[in-house]
Amino acid sequence: MKEKEPGAKTQIPQSIKIEVLDRGPLLVFGRPPLRLQFIMTDEQGAGLNFRAGRAFDTSAEPTALCRCGASSHKPYCDGSHEHAEWESELTADLKPLLEGARYYRGEGVVLADNERYCVSARFCDARGGAWNLVEKSSDPAARDIVEQEANHCPNSRLSVWDPATGQSREKKLPPALGLIEDPAMGVSGGVLVTGCIPVENQAGERYELRNRVVLCRCGASSNKPYCDGAHIGERFRDGIQGTPDGEEW
Ligand code: SF4
Ligand code: FES
Incomplete structure (x- = not known):
């Protein structure tokens, strides 16, 4: 049995994509929706599902989102990456x-x-x-x-x-962005990117298309542009006010 890549046939609007600048922000094109996404947990702190919070404007084309963790205007970039101490290098594999x-x-x-x-x-x-x-x-x-x-x-x-056919049992998600909030851990997480939105580096190389991806926005991941959970150790807080009052999924 050979598992087949779930993202390969997914169609998304041509214009939506994210460009990760070498030493700068995430540039978001195509105006995808952007909302807070809270990790809802059980009494032990294990994740059960996501619940959405308030929405943010992505009408600027492109919209620049902070990925160094230092902006005073999160989730947007305010140019702080130029003077902040952070390791910007993109170290993640492009391979599947x-x-x-x-x-x-x-x-x-x-x-x-x-x-x-x-x-x-x-x-x-x-x-x-x-x-x-x-x-x-x-x-x-x-x-x-x-x-x-x-x-x-x-x-x-x-x-x-599927063990018999090797087909993916991926639940397809719509193209959207989320600012992960983790109240049980008292931290903010990365940028959740759903629905196989293309993510490219500044050289135009494309990361694997995936239905579910999280991009680092605290500046501390060692697997950039992806999040690797380092925001928990860093105690990263984005300072954004909001409550989980939207739909659960
Ligand atoms: S991100 Fe890590 S902890 Fe969370 S569901 Fe996936 S494997 Fe489990
Ligand atoms: S947001 Fe940077 S490691 Fe998760």
């Missing part, structure tokens, strides 16, 4: 994430796991844990939890596949 993945095979589902892309959002910890439940996935209830948890894994560390 699945090339570095391990596979956990159950009767009901296959879980692919590339640890390098974890952003510590903890959706995989709830209700018994995704890896444990793969072993029990002949039970449809266990299989469904694994699929739900993997489909919330924001940076695609985890993905789910």
Whole structure:
């Protein structure tokens, strides 16, 4: 069985894309929606789902979003990257994430796991844990939890596949951006990019198209442009006021 890349056939509006400047902000083109996205958790702090908060203007073409963590006007860039102390280098692979993945095979589902892309959002910890439940996935209830948890894994560390056909069980998300907020940890996270929006570096090289990606906006990730969970250790707070009062997903 060979797992097939889920993003390959996805169509998104031509104009939407993100350009990551070498030593500057994320340039957002095409005016995608941008909202706060809160990680909602159980009593133990494990992630259950996202809930949206207020929206932000992306009508400037392009809209520059801070990725150094130093702007006084977050989520937007205010030029602080020019004087801030931060490591801007883009160190992430352009190659497909699945090339570095391990596979956990159950009767009901296959879980692919590339640890390098974890952003510590903890959706995989709830209700018994995704890896444990793969072993029990002949039970449809266990299989469904694994699929739900993997489909919330924001940076695609985890993905789910049909064990018989190798087809993706990715839940397609609309093209949109989210500012991750993690109230249980008392921190803000990266920029959630859904719906296979193209992400390119300044040289025009394109990162793998994915349905779920998180880009660093604290400046501390060692896997830039992706988030790697470093914002938790950094205690990154964007200072943006807002509450989780929108739709859950
Ligand atoms: S990013 Fe994915 S793998 Fe990492 S804790 Fe969250 S759900 Fe689990
Ligand atoms: S936002 Fe920078 S590591 Fe997560």
